[in-house]
Amino acid sequence: MDGHGDGGGQHDSQRYSRRRGCHETNLQCLRLDTFALQQLISFFFVSAPSAKAAQSFVAMPGLTIGDTVPNLxxxxxxxxxxxxxxxxxxxxxxxxxxxxxxxxxxxxxxxxxxxxxxxxxxxxxxxxxxxxxxxxxxxxxxxxxxxxxxxxxxxxxxxxxxxxxxxxxxxxxxxxxxxxxxxxxxxxxxxxxxxxxxxxxxxxxxxxxxNMDEVVRAVDALQTAAKHAVATPVNWKPGERVVIPPGVSDDEAKEKFPQGFDTADLPSGKGYLRFTKVG
Missing domain, CATH: 3.40.30.10 (Glutaredoxin)
Structure with missing residues (x-):
């Protein structure tokens, strides 16, 4: 009887341990679910504005190219x-x-x-x-x-x-x-x-x-690019060849620049580097 009782006690103890383990596991799962819910709430109600802030953070700080100068x-x-x-x-x-x-x-x-x-x-x-x-x-x-x-x-x-x-x-x-x-x-x-x-x-x-010479050169380059819808290569100076933007097809370039243009022969075989002269 005593032996049987001892064995039953061990089984009861094991069953209790298993039940306790399940309760603890369930409690941990509940804690995890609660944490996940908090994270979801945090994402929708906190992170969303933060994402906008992050976007503005990675943007160029202060007045920069393309911005309208303040009318002070x-x-x-x-x-x-x-x-x-x-x-x-x-x-x-x-x-x-x-x-x-x-x-x-x-x-x-x-x-x-x-x-x-x-x-x-x-x-x-x-x-x-x-x-x-x-x-x-x-x-x-x-x-x-x-x-x-x-x-x-x-x-x-x-x-x-x-x-x-x-x-x-x-x-x-x-x-x-x-x-x-x-x-x-x-x-x-x-x-x-x-x-x-x-x-x-x-x-x-x-x-x-x-360097004031560079400021003058930059003005010349900007005005040339704006007037002729072209770009200027490195160290460009007035009178030198300009670059045709890649968004302009060869057919469009022939119409736009009747004086003709030269395409650089590159290993890639891509004809993106095209030079022409403008007045």
Whole structure:
């Protein structure tokens, strides 16, 4: 009896253990199901907005190519300027400099003044901006013109002491700050088209001055591409061959460019690299 009772007790204990194991397993499954439900809720009610945020995160930060330049109104050395009115139906080079009465900026703005006639030939206007006030700009212009006699600063320089405009124009240098800890502008330059959209941007750190010949070349390339619906190859200069975009078929190219075109003979056998001349 005792032996039978002991055996029954063992069986009862095993059955209890199995039942307990099942309860624990079911509890774990319930916990997993609850966790899964929480994850689903999190996905639909939290992750969906986060996905939108992620999309905006991977997008280019701030004003960039293809964006419409903000229609800001600022004081300048030529009085109040509203950017869209200033652009009108022309191209504008909108450029920032880190600060008045600084060495590299002085050489740059003197060069801008020296190239003003070249830009004017191309129907391009110049518009500067920094965080210094208008009076500072006016006083500094005397130094600029003295540094390069004959290079008169005839273009306006806008003042943005609040630093709000340079943020909207994506011209903030993340590393350079003034004595009060305020961010300074970078050496940014946007070429803005008649449609008020950014066509091309250059961005330099404060320690590197811009190359004005390259700015002129970029303007020429943009205007040539817009006028003839072509692209310009590496190191292109006016008068040199341009590239026919790949979206234009050979038949279309023959109609569009009656002067003819040359197709590069490449190992791939693909005729995507085509050159032509435009007036």
């Amino acid at each position: 109104e600022l004081d300048s050395t030529h009085g109040k300027i509203r950017i869209h009115d200033f652009v009108g139906d022309t191209y504008v080079i909108l450029f920032s400099h880190p600060g008045d009465f600084t060495p590299v900026c002085t050489t740059e703005l003197a060069a801008m003044a020296g190239y003003a006639k070249e830009f004017d030939k191309r129907g391009v206007k110049l518009l500067g901006i920094s965080c210094d006030d208008v009076q500072s700009h006016k006083d500094w212009i005397k130094d600029i013109e003295a540094y390069k006699p004959g290079n008169r600063v005839t273009y306006p320089i806008m003042a943005d002491p609040s630093r709000e405009a340079i943020k909207q124009l994506n011209m903030v240098d993340p590393d350079e700050k003034d004595s009060n800890g305020g961010h300074l502008p970078s050496r940014a330059l946007h070429i803005v088209g008649p449609d008020k959209k950014v066509k091309l941007s250059f961005l330099y750190p404060s320690c590197v001055g811009r």
